[in-house]
Amino acid sequence: MATASETSVVPTHNESATKWWTRFLDPSERTLAVLLLAPAALLLALIIVYPVCRLVWTSFQNLSLTSGVPAEFAGLENYRLMLDDPVFWETTWNTVLITLITVPGALFVGLAMALMANLPFKTKWPVRLSLLIPWALPLSFAGLIFAWFFHSEYGVVNDVLRRLGFEGVIWFNSANWAFAAICLTIIWKTSSFMALIILAGLQTIPRSLYEAAEVDGAGRMRQFFEITLPLLKPAIVVALIFRTITALQTFDIPFTMTRGGPGTSTATLAMYIHQNTVDFLDLGYGSALAVVMFALSMCVTAVYLRMIRAKG
Amino acid sequence: MNAEAPTQHSFLSGTPLRILVGLILVVNGMFPALWILFTSLKTEAELTAKPITWLPHAPTIANYLRAFTDQPLLLFLFNSFMVAILSTALTLFISVLAAYALARLQLRARDLILSAIIAVSTFPLVTLLVPLFEIMRALNLLNTWVALILPYTVLSLPVCTLILVSFFEGIPRDLENSAMIDGCTRIGALFKVVVPLSAPGVFTAGILAFVNAWDEFLLALSFNSNPMLRTLPVGITLYQGEFAFPWPVISAALVVGIVPVAVLIVIFQERVVSGLTSGGIKG
Numbered sequence: 308m309a310t311a312s313e314t315s316v317v318p319t320h321n322e323s324a325t326k327w328w329t330r331f332l333d334p335s336e337r338t339l340a341v342l343l344l345a346p347a348a349l350l351l352a353l354i355i356v357y358p359v360c361r362l363v364w365t366s367f368q369n370l371s372l373t374s375g376v377p378a379e380f381a382g383l384e385n386y387r388l389m390l391d392d393p394v395f396w397e398t399t400w401n402t403v404l405i406t407l408i409t410v411p412g413a414l415f416v417g418l419a420m421a422l423m424a425n426l427p428f429k430t431k432w433p434v435r436l437s438l439l440i441p442w443a444l445p446l447s448f449a450g451l452i453f454a455w456f457f458h459s460e461y462g463v464v465n466d467v468l469r470r471l472g473f474e475g476v477i478w479f480n481s482a483n484w485a486f487a488a489i490c491l492t493i494i495w496k497t498s499s500f501m502a503l504i505i506l507a508g509l510q511t512i513p514r515s516l517y518e519a520a521e522v523d524g525a526g527r528m529r530q531f532f533e534i535t536l537p538l539l540k541p542a543i544v545v546a547l548i549f550r551t552i553t554a555l556q557t558f559d560i561p562f563t564m565t566r567g568g569p570g571t572s573t574a575t576l577a578m579y580i581h582q583n584t585v586d587f588l589d590l591g592y593g594s595a596l597a598v599v600m601f602a603l604s605m606c607v608t609a610v611y612l613r614m615i616r617a618k619g
Numbered sequence: 620m621n622a623e624a625p626t627q628h629s630f631l632s633g634t635p636l637r638i639l640v641g642l643i644l645v646v647n648g649m650f651p652a653l654w655i656l657f658t659s660l661k662t663e664a665e666l667t668a669k670p671i672t673w674l675p676h677a678p679t680i681a682n683y684l685r686a687f688t689d690q691p692l693l694l695f696l697f698n699s700f701m702v703a704i705l706s707t708a709l710t711l712f713i714s715v716l717a718a719y720a721l722a723r724l725q726l727r728a729r730d731l732i733l734s735a736i737i738a739v740s741t742f743p744l745v746t747l748l749v750p751l752f753e754i755m756r757a758l759n760l761l762n763t764w765v766a767l768i769l770p771y772t773v774l775s776l777p778v779c780t781l782i783l784v785s786f787f788e789g790i791p792r793d794l795e796n797s798a799m800i801d802g803c804t805r806i807g808a809l810f811k812v813v814v815p816l817s818a819p820g821v822f823t824a825g826i827l828a829f830v831n832a833w834d835e836f837l838l839a840l841s842f843n844s845n846p847m848l849r850t851l852p853v854g855i856t857l858y859q860g861e862f863a864f865p866w867p868v869i870s871a872a873l874v875v876g877i878v879p880v881a882v883l884i885v886i887f888q889e890r891v892v893s894g895l896t897s898g899g900i901k902g
Contacts, residue, residue, distance in 0.1 A: 336724050339805060343720035344732070346713045347776060354773040355739060358750035365749060420647070423640045434641055435888050437648025442895070443880045444652070445834035447852040448873055452651045455658065455866060463654060466671050499648060500895070507896035548741060556745040559836040563856050577745045577837065584749050585841045597746040604743045 362601070365594040372588035385595035394571055395596065398579040402600075405490060405561075405575065406554040412494040413550060414543070417501025424502060425509045438506070441499040450563030453492040454479075457564075482572030485565050489573055492560050497553075501546050508542030509535070551607045555600060576600050652877055659683065659870035666867055682871035689865075692872055694847060695854035700879075702764050702839075702850060703832035706771035710779050710828040711821060713772065718783035719809050723792075733784075740777035744770065748841060755842055766842040767850070771835060775828035782827075782894055786820030787813055823894035826887055833880055851876045 369381035389395045424434050441449070456464050457478040465475035478484045512535065520530045558577035561567060567574030576596065584593035658666065659682050660675040686692050721729060751770060752761075760766040790813050798808040814821060839850040849857065855872045858865060884891060 340720045340724040340726050343716040343724075347717040347780070350713060350769065350773060350776070351739060353754070354751070354770055355742060355747070358747040358754065361750040361753065362747060365753070420644060423644055426637055426640055428637065428641055432888065434644050435892060436885065437645045439884045439888055439891060440648050440652060440881065443830050443834075443884045443891075444877065445836065445852045445880075447834075447836040447856055448876060449651070451856065451869060451873060452655050455655070455870065456651070458866075460669070461666060461671050461866075463671070463673075469670070495647075495651070503892060503895055507892075552741050552743060556743050558745065559852075562836075562840075580745065580748055581837065581841060584752055585844075590749050590753065593749045597749055600743060601746040604741075604746075608741055 362594050362597055365590055366598045368591045368594075370589075370591040370594075372590065378591075381591065385591050388592065389595055389599070394574075394579060397571055398574045398576045399599070401486075401572075401574060402555060402557060402576040402603075404486075405493065405557050406551060408490045409493040409497065410547065410551050410554050412490065413497040413501050414547065416494055416498035417546075418505055418543075420498060420502035421505035421509055424506050438499045438503050441496055442503065444496070446496060446559035447563045449492060449496040450560040453488065453495070453560075454564045457488045479565055480569060482569055485569065485573050489561050489564055492564065493554070493557065496560065497550060501550065504542050504546040505539060508539045512538050548608065552604050555604050555607065652881070655870045655873050655877075658866065659874050661867070663867055682867040683875070686868045686871040686875065689868055690854065690858055690872075691847065692851075692854065692875065695849050695851045696875065698764070698848060698854075699833060699851040699876075702767045702771065703829050705764065706768040706775070706832045707825050707828040709768060710772045710775045711825055714776055714779040714783055714824065715809070715814060715821070717776075718780050718787055719813065721780070722784045722787035723795075736777045736780055739773070740781075744774060745837060748837070751838070752841060760842075762843050762845040762848050764848070767832075767835070767839055770838050771828075771832040774835070775824075775831045778827055778894075779824035782820055782824045783817065786817040790816050819890065822887065823890045826883060826891055827894050829883065830880060830891075 365378075366385055367380060367382060368378045369376075369384060370378040420438065424438060428434055444452075456462050459465060459475060459477040459479070462478075464478075469475055476484055478488045516534050516538075517530055520534060525533070556577050557575045558581065561573050561575055562578055565573045567578050571579075577600070580593050580596045580600065583589045583596060587593075657673065657675055660678040660680075661672070662677060662679050662681065665672055665676055720726065721732060726732065747770075755761050755766040794816065795808045795812050798812045799805065803811060834852070835850075836852045836856075839853045840856075843849060843853070846854075846857075851872075855869060855876060858869055858872070
């Protein structure tokens with residue numbers, strides 16, 4: 308530790324350097340680093356590291372707070388139950404389907420929005436604000452607002468459909484329509500975040516590249532596919548990782564729009580975890596479900612990391 | 620969506636087309652919030668009229684009065700506000716310290732710690748619902764603000780730390796050194812020189828942390844079952860009408876909940892954009 312303080316740029320104090328409180332206020336570089344990082348480390352230990360260990364442990368336990376029976380080791384019992392549980396399969400499938408629909412959906416809509424927002428508007432704030440508002444809106448608010456949009460009697464969606472001469476749809480009575488409404492809402496809510504990230508990427512592409520392509524006679528489509536898209540790739544990959552991981556955790560929007568209904572046809576894995584934990588107080592089973600979700604999101608991270616590395 | 624929209628500025632730069640494109644973006648972004656505002660200003664009779672009206676014919680604030688009297692909306696607002704402010708303060712304090720260590724001190728494990736921070740930012744907090752529920756229960760923290768403040772702090776810690784590291788790295792070391800020659804301790808120099816000079820970064824990080832906390836739903840729903848401790852999103856979602864879902868009241872409550880974040884976004888829009896696009900982000 309003495310060597311660390313010698314290499315630091317801190318000027319040495321001549322007077323009272325030996326007093327303990329001075330040393331505490333002006334410690335060696337390494338001690339200081341430990342002190343500064345300690346609060347973050349402690350918090351992460353309490354809220355992430357310890358809970359992860361506890362999660363895996365609890366998933367092998369028979370732990371239901373309603374039964375009053377003390378926790379006992381149950382081996383793979385929870386996981387075996389899960390395989391025979393049709394609701395587990397349904398909610399997992401719904402989660403995967405939501406991810407497969409809304410992530411590419413948000414990417415395409417977001418890309419289109421970013422390209423549109425990149426035009427040279429004279430006043431920039433209305434467009435910037437229109438991209439920020441959907442991002443800042445709580446997911447649960449978006450769910451409630453769109454539930455009102457899709458209201459079968461008084462919703463604006465059915466109103467527009469009727470004005471266009473179609474029949475109104477009773478969105479939340481049918482599994483498929485309810486699912487479609489949820490996916491549309493998620494895409495609306497998340498595409499503006501995609502657009503912001505992609506827009507930032509677009510603005511780093513030097514204009515000169517396009518001018519050079521123009522000289523070489525490359526058309527706009529070719530410029531888009533050979534300059535814009537490849538240079539946007541890093542921004543898109545980052546946005547996709549975050550979006551996919553949050554899509555796997557989808558809870559707020561289906562909860563506020565349908566509560567998982569009709570039946571459990573629009574319930575997600577996160578909703579099933581919540582139900583088992585908070586409503587049924589079956590912590591063992593809830594943990595086993597969470598381990599599955601954890602594994603799913605680890606797979607996503609791994610796939611993306613490999614993609615980044617493979618294509619450099 | 621226009622498949623041919625190019626990134627360079629010659630095409631589509633004709634003013635009417637550009638206005639149209641701008642209008643599409645503005646309508647897409649603003650319409651839902653505007654629609655809920657219109658809804659909140661309509662009378663119950665107008666809301667259930669067919670065909671539905673778009674603009675309110677006889678604007679009324681009755682729904683707002685009911686929103687505050689039917690349910691403890693003010694209390695929900697207060698809970699949300701306190702949880703968001705306190706977790707933002709805690710996040711900023713912890714991430715200022717950590718970011719300073721990462722930006723300024725010679726750390727052998729620096730890269731490892733940075734990767735760990737990025738890993739935490741992609742961590743699915745939902746999966747920890749059960750163990751966090753157990754921990755909060757064991758610590759007797761269920762139905763308190765603290766049960767939410769601690770996880771929310773973790774939620775925003777990675778982004779805030781990354782933003783602050785990049786800001787701190789841009790502050791010349793000389794300024795800090797001269798403060799220390801003037802008798803400041805290193806910690807003193809951090810809070811008297813580095814943090815004030817990084818004010819834009821601290822602000823950006825703070826806004827992101829605030830919005831993250833303001834928006835969170837699942838943990839707030841799970842940990843605080845006491846209606847008096849509900850945050851705004853939970854309180855509004857669990858509003859119970861006498862028969863159907865009380866849309867007039869809900870829409871007014873939603874507007875009340877949107878306003879604080881909207882004000883923040885309007886004032887600090889450029890900061891927020893730079894913060895969102897610089898560090899790792901949560902969607």
